[in-house]
Amino acid sequence: MDVQDLMKKATIFHGHICPGVALGVLVAKYILSLGFEHSPDEELVAVVENDNCSVDAIQALLGTTYGKGNLIHLDYGKNNFTIYSRKSQKGVRLALKSAVFKDKKLTRDERVKKLLSSNPENLFDIREVEFIPPERAQIEESIPCEVCNELTMSSRIVDYQGSNMCIPCYKVMKK
Numbered sequence: 534m535d536v537q538d539l540m541k542k543a544t545i546f547h548g549h550i551c552p553g554v555a556l557g558v559l560v561a562k563y564i565l566s567l568g569f570e571h572s573p574d575e576e577l578v579a580v581v582e583n584d585n586c587s588v589d590a591i592q593a594l595l596g597t598t599y600g601k602g603n604l605i606h607l608d609y610g611k612n613n614f615t616i617y618s619r620k621s622q623k624g625v626r627l628a629l630k631s632a633v634f635k636d637k638k639l640t641r642d643e644r645v646k647k648l649l650s651s652n653p654e655n656l657f658d659i660r661e662v663e664f665i666p667p668e669r670a671q672i673e674e675s676i677p678c679e680v681c682n683e684l685t686m687s688s689r690i691v692d693y694q695g696s697n698m699c700i701p702c703y704k705v706m707k708k
């Protein structure tokens with residue numbers, strides 16, 4: 534897929550055209566160009582350091598999704614993206630270094646256009662990183678909270694005065 538097709542696919546998922554999605558498209562395009570393939574299962578893992586529009590392009594184009602557990606969000610407020618491939622045992626990190634993404638002199642459309650025609654190597658510091666992806670998502674038993682009765686993953690159950698409680702109920706009881 535060329536960059537325009539990737540942008541189309543990402544935009545359908547995201548809902549609108551914006552510089553954030555264009556930035557994510559660039560990251561995905563670069564990753565796919567390395568031979569990493571879209572991930573139907575957990576073959577790829579993405580670690581993103583922001584929660585802006587760009588992450589939707591990563592999800593749509595690389596198959597690293599919140600629901601599959603192969604998208605990890607670190608709340609650092611940085612446009613940095615690390616992608617691991619379990620198949621090739623490789624990790625690549627892209628860290629944004631250019632201001633094009635937020636260049637106020639350009640209109641929104643111009644920023645999108647400029648981003649899509651950019652060479653990722655000019656926008657990002659790119660380096661290989663050691664292959665240390667987060668563990669695969671675990672399938673876990675759910676048990677009912679003794680207060681609200683809602684089924685809750687056992688690792689998220691808190692023991693409060695001998696009762697199994699979900700986190701929101703525990704927060705209420707503790708007050």
Ligand SMILES: [Zn+2]
Binds near residue numbers: 549
């Ligand atoms: Zn957006």
Ligand SMILES: [Zn+2]
Binds near residue numbers: 679682700703
């Ligand atoms: Zn509860």
